[in-house]
Amino acid sequence: xxxxxxxxxxxxxxMYKAHAFDRTPxxxxxxxxxxxxxxxxFTLFWLWKNQKKGVQQFxxxxxxxxxxxxxxxxxxxxxxxxxxxxxxxxISWISTFAWASMIMWAIVLVDRFFETLPDWKRFPLYxxxxxPAALVYEAILLKLGVSGYSPEVQQSISGYTLLGTPVETFVxxxxxxxxxxxxTKYWSFYILGKPVIPLRSRPWLRSFSITLVSVLLFxxxxxxxxxxxxxxxxxxxxxxITLVLTGAWVLLTWLAINLVDKFLIHFSLRGKFLAYLGxxxxxxxxxxxxxxASGYRVYxxxxxxxxxxxxxxxxxLPMEVAFxxxxxxxxxxxxxxxxxxxxxxx
Amino acid sequence: MTGKQIFWSCALAGYIVFLGIxxxxxxxxGGFCLALMQSGVAAIVGFFYAIFKFVKWFGKAPEPAERGxxxxxxxxxxxxxxxxKKCDANTAALxxxxxxxxxxGGEEGAVRSALLDKGWPEELVTxxxxxxxxxxxxxxxxxxxxxx
Numbered sequence: 001x002x003x004x005x006x007x008x009x010x011x012x013x014x015m016y017k018a019h020a021f022d023r024t025p026x027x028x029x030x031x032x033x034x035x036x037x038x039x040x041x042f043t044l045f046w047l048w049k050n051q052k053k054g055v056q057q058f059x060x061x062x063x064x065x066x067x068x069x070x071x072x073x074x075x076x077x078x079x080x081x082x083x084x085x086x087x088x089x090x091i092s093w094i095s096t097f098a099w100a101s102m103i104m105w106a107i108v109l110v111d112r113f114f115e116t117l118p119d120w121k122r123f124p125l126y127x128x129x130x131x132p133a134a135l136v137y138e139a140i141l142l143k144l145g146v147s148g149y150s151p152e153v154q155q156s157i158s159g160y161t162l163l164g165t166p167v168e169t170f171v172x173x174x175x176x177x178x179x180x181x182x183x184t185k186y187w188s189f190y191i192l193g194k195p196v197i198p199l200r201s202r203p204w205l206r207s208f209s210i211t212l213v214s215v216l217l218f219x220x221x222x223x224x225x226x227x228x229x230x231x232x233x234x235x236x237x238x239x240x241i242t243l244v245l246t247g248a249w250v251l252l253t254w255l256a257i258n259l260v261d262k263f264l265i266h267f268s269l270r271g272k273f274l275a276y277l278g279x280x281x282x283x284x285x286x287x288x289x290x291x292x293a294s295g296y297r298v299y300x301x302x303x304x305x306x307x308x309x310x311x312x313x314x315x316x317l318p319m320e321v322a323f324x325x326x327x328x329x330x331x332x333x334x335x336x337x338x339x340x341x342x343x344x345x346x
Numbered sequence: 347m348t349g350k351q352i353f354w355s356c357a358l359a360g361y362i363v364f365l366g367i368x369x370x371x372x373x374x375x376g377g378f379c380l381a382l383m384q385s386g387v388a389a390i391v392g393f394f395y396a397i398f399k400f401v402k403w404f405g406k407a408p409e410p411a412e413r414g415x416x417x418x419x420x421x422x423x424x425x426x427x428x429x430x431k432k433c434d435a436n437t438a439a440l441x442x443x444x445x446x447x448x449x450x451g452g453e454e455g456a457v458r459s460a461l462l463d464k465g466w467p468e469e470l471v472t473x474x475x476x477x478x479x480x481x482x483x484x485x486x487x488x489x490x491x492x493x494x
Contacts, residue, residue, distance in 0.1 A: 195446035198439035200465035266430060266438035344464075 021090060025082040029144050033085060036098040043101035051108065056191050057184065061107075062100035064183035067331060068176055068221075069096060071324040074303040075224055077148045078141075089306060098137070103181060106130045119185075119342035126181050127174040134173040139163040150302035152224040156239065176221050179214075183334040189341060190269045196341050198265055202258050207340060211254040214335040218328060219246055227298045245291075252283045253329070257336060273333065280329045288325065289317050425481050433477070440466065440474035 025033070047054025069091045078090045087093040106129040110122050117125075141147035142164055149157070149166075160167045189196060219241045228240045235242045256279035260272050267275065291297040293316060299307075310319040426445055430438035440461060447457045454475070461471045 193446055193449065195443055195450050195452065197460060197464055198436075198443055198466075264435070266433075266435040266442065268442070 021077065022079045023081065023083050023086070025080050026144070029080055029146060030082065032140065032144060033081065033094050036094050040094075040097040040101045043104055047104060047108075053188075053191050054104075057107075057188050058100055058104050060187045060191070061103040061180065061184040062096050064180040064331065064334075065096050065099045065103070066091070067183070067327045068180055071320070071328055072176075072222060072225065074300070074306040075150050075153050075222075077150070078146055079148070080144075080146055102130060102133050102137070103177070103184060106133075107181070107184070118346055120339070123178075123181070123342075127177055130177045130181075131170060131173050134177070135163060135165055135169055138169055139165045150224070150300070152300045152302055156224045172221065175217050178217060179221070179331040179335050182338040183331055186269075186273075186334040186338040186341070195345075196269065197345055199261070199344060202262055204258060206343070207258060207336070208250070208254050210336050210339045211257070211332075212250050214332045215246055215250045215253060216241075217335070218332050222328070225300055225303045227300065228296060229298055230294075230296050248287065249284070249332075252280055253332060253336065256280050256283075257333070257340075273330075273337070276333050276337075277326055277329060280333070281326050284325050284329070285317075285322065288321060289315055292316060292321075422481070425484065429477060429481055436466075437470060437474050437477070440471060441478055444474055444478050 044055060044058055047058050051057065066087070070088065073089060073091050078092050078095060081092050081094065085092045085094045087096070103126075106126045110125045110129060114122055114125060138147060157166045157168050162170075188194075220238075223239055223241060226240075228242050228245055231242045231244055235244045237243055237246065253276075256276045260267070260275040260279065264272060264275055288297070292299075299318075299321075307318045307320050311317060312319065312322050422445070426441065430441060433441065443461070444457055447460075448454070458471055458475065462468060
C-alpha cells in the first residue's frame, strides 16, 4: 500500500512539473480575482435567498462549465492566477465560478423579465445577454495577461479583434454557452422535479435535426484541438470537420436517445440520461481507439502536451480522451434533450 | 437549506479547495495530497455523514405532521416506486408524469388533456389516474394535487 502511494506521489509530482507554468499573480490580477470572488459570493447568496434550489442550479452551471473547460483547456491558457486558484492544470475554479455567476444572472433576469415568453424563445435571449458580458470578461483577462490562445487556435482565427478580443469570440461564446446553458436547464428540470410529458410516438425527424445541430455546435468548439486526416475530399464540411465522423456521432447519439426514450420511457430523467451516455460511450470508445490507431484522428501538439501520459490499459488511448468522451457527450445530450423537452412541454 | 444540504455543500466546497491545493502546491505536496485524497476524503466524509445520520436518528424523531410535507412526500415517492414496478413501462411513465404535474400545481383536467393531446389512449390515461388516486388514498399529499 505504501509503495502504491509512493508511486502515486511520484506520478503526481512528475505531472505537476511537466505542466508547470507561470502562476505568480500581479497586484491587478489579485484585485480582479477578489472582485470575481465577491461577484460569485453575492450571486450565490442572492440565489440561496431568492431562487428555489438556486445554489444547486449554480453548482449545475459550474459543473457544466467545468466539463467544457476540462476538455477544451488545451486550446487556451489561464496563467498567473496564483497557486490557490487552480483546479486542474490551468483551469481556475475562480474563473469557473465567475462564468457560472454570469450564466445564472442571464437565466434569472431573462426568466423574470420575459416570463411570458416560451422557453424556446427565451433561449436566444440568454445567449444575447451572455455574449457581450463574456466579451468584456475575456478582454479584461487578455489585458491582464491571464488569457492566451494555443498556436492551433491562433492559426484558425481571422486576426480581427474587438476590444482586443478575437471577433470569433462572438461566435464561440454563444456556441459553447448554448451547450452549458442547456446542461444547466436540463438538470434543473430534474432537481426541481418539473413534470416532463412522456411521448406516445417519438418525433424521429425533429430529434435528428436537433442532434445534428448539437453535434455540429460541439465540433465547432473543439475544431482546433484535433485534426481529422485521410478522409476523402468530399467528406470535409468546414476546416477538418468531416461528414463521415460528424455523421457517425449524430447517428449514434440520435439512436441512443430514441431507443432509450422508447424502451426505457418509465425511467427518471437521471436514469435515462445515464442510459444515453452509456450507449454512446460504448459506441464511441472503440471508434475513437480505431481512429487514433489508424491515423485518422491526430490530436494537436497543445492537446498532446496537456495529456498526463496515462493510457487506458492495453490500448494507446490517452486517459483524457476516454474521460473526455462521456464529458463532452453529456453536454451534447443535454442540449438535445433540453430542446426536445421545451418543444414538447409548451 | 436543510442540514443535509449544508453538510454536502461544505463537503463539496472543502473537496474542491483540497483538490486545488493537491494539484497545485508543488514540491511533492501535491502528490501527498493526492494520495491522502484517494483514501482519506471518502472515509472522512463517510464517517461524518454516518455520525450526522446517527445523531439525527438518536434524537427525538419528530412526528410526521411536525415535519411538514417531507414525510408524506417520501412515502408517496416510495409507494410510487412500488406502483411503477407493478405496471408496464408506458403506465409507469404516465404515473410519474401525473405525480410530477399535480405536485407542480397542475389541475387534473389539464394534465389529462395534455396526455391525450400527446396521443396516449384514453383507457391508459384513466387507468393511470385511478392507480394514482388509489395510492393517494393511502398516502395523501397535504394541500397539493388531487385528493382521492
